[in-house]
Amino acid sequence: MAHRILKSSDIRKFISPRLSSSRKGENGKVLVVGGSHIYHGAPILASLAALRCGTDLVYTAVPKINVQATRAISPNLIVIPLVDFKLTRGAARKLIGNLPKELDSATIGMGLAIQHLEALKSLISSLLDRDVRLSLDASALVPDVLSLLADKNVVVTPHAGEFKRLFGSKIPDSKKERISLVEKQAKKNGLTVLLKGETDVLSDGRKTFLNEKKIPAMTVGGTGDVLSGLVAGMLAKNRNTVEAAAVGVYMNSLAGKMAQKKYGLHMAATDLLDFVPIVMKSFDKIK
Secondary structure: OOEEEOOHHHHHHHOOOEOOOOOOOOOOEEEEEOOOOOOOHHHHHHHHHHHHOOOOEEEEEEEHHHHHHHHHHOOOOEEEEEOOOOEOHHHHHHHHHHOOOOOOEEEEOOOOOEOOHHHHHHHHHHHHHOOOEEEEOHHHOOHHHHHHHOOOOEEEOOOHHHHHHHHOOOOOOOHHHHHHHHHHHHHHHOOEEEEOOOEEEEEOOOOEEEEEOOOHHHHOOOHHHHHHHHHHHHHOOOOOHHHHHHHHHHHHHHHHHHHHHHHHHHOOHHHHHHHHHHHHHOOOOEO
């Protein structure tokens, strides 16, 4: 299968213009589900990234212990409390009942503590039944969910360790073999795979893109959460999962380059959020 390096010309094709007559909600409604007693920041980073890429409404579902902190960080987020400290069956059931209608996309897993895998599977199934496009990361990347995802507009965003846990395959050192493995798993499981690394490998089993970022400062924690939010934000506007993921990963790396240029090796993930609207602005289209 042929692959190509992502370029700005590709990204311009993948971003749809915004109608000048559009109303609130018509440019994307995104759900973010994440967080735990330790990792309260992950879903916040993802949610703010989704907003910063042009999404109209972001609903952030976090454990009740994180609600106050999440609301204090930004008044722009619509916070939905999970009734338990972890994703339990009861918390998933309650969340499903409280979700707004006509969600476009969701991202699940960043920092999320999962009590029962059945709760995760129930949440995923419910969202897919509503035709919500999904981006899965971190604790949501478990093999138990794969049977639910085939041909359902889903992107998974693993690093090497998560890739092994999800698919049972260790990432090889060879770049060529790495690309081939991502393509194989994407095609086999009917989803879009975005393998994060020095060079990101993105494939839906038919098209494959490489994103050669080489930004050493982006090893700091939280940059993957920002990426998840960007992918979910773009999925809200583009049903083509590989195109939406391509825009997300490309913008994440452009913001990372700008942050590294300003801060050197001392950037934090929150710095990316400042640069996301700057790098995306040049791709804006209105009609």
